[in-house]
Amino acid sequence: MFVAQIERCATICKLPVTAMTLPRHGGLHMLLLLAFLIGIVAGLRAMTAPAAVAWGAALGWFDVSQSPLAFMAYRWTPWVFTLLAIVELITDQLPSTPSRKVAMQFSARIIMGALSGATIGASGGSLLGGLIAGAIGAVVGTFGGAAGRSKLAAAFGKDAPAALIEDAIAIVVALLIVAAV
Numbered sequence: 001m002f003v004a005q006i007e008r009c010a011t012i013c014k015l016p017v018t019a020m021t022l023p024r025h026g027g028l029h030m031l032l033l034l035a036f037l038i039g040i041v042a043g044l045r046a047m048t049a050p051a052a053v054a055w056g057a058a059l060g061w062f063d064v065s066q067s068p069l070a071f072m073a074y075r076w077t078p079w080v081f082t083l084l085a086i087v088e089l090i091t092d093q094l095p096s097t098p099s100r101k102v103a104m105q106f107s108a109r110i111i112m113g114a115l116s117g118a119t120i121g122a123s124g125g126s127l128l129g130g131l132i133a134g135a136i137g138a139v140v141g142t143f144g145g146a147a148g149r150s151k152l153a154a155a156f157g158k159d160a161p162a163a164l165i166e167d168a169i170a171i172v173v174a175l176l177i178v179a180a181v
């Protein structure tokens with residue numbers, strides 16, 4: 001029903017969205033859910049989400065070659081984002097790292113969530129939907145991740161174990177999301 005409504009709207013608006021361009025695992029709604037979830041990952045770790053998505057695109061797990069985000073599948077893109085993700089994982093452990101909720105950190109998470117979500121969306125012909133879902137997910141992930149990490153840090157009595165758990169969750173969830181696209 002939902003897919004039929006999307007196709008009807010696409011026909012009226014003359015957009016190239018058909019059942020053939022929707023992702024193979026559950027249609028457009030699943031694609032937007034995955035974009036939202038990768039946004040949550042970006043809220044946890046800004047660079048982990050685009051690194052995982054770039055690897056998925058570069059390895060051919062999903063196709064973005066005919067979209068404006070084709071660069072996400074280029075040879076060097078996953079390596080660049082992976083390097084940035086490693087730097088982020090290291091700098092996050094430093095006591096001088098600002099809160100993820102300050103303007104610069106928060107906006108970076110929203111931008112990376114939007115980029116990652118848009119890439120997932122583009123694989124099924126819904127770049128804009130994925131962009132919006134990824135950005136919203138990044139907001140949720142930023143605030144939810146901060147709250148969760150604070151509770152974990154309080155339980156451990158220090159921040160380092162909580163940060164490492166958050167790192168592991170972000171990496172594993174990002175890989176699961178990209179594998180599901």
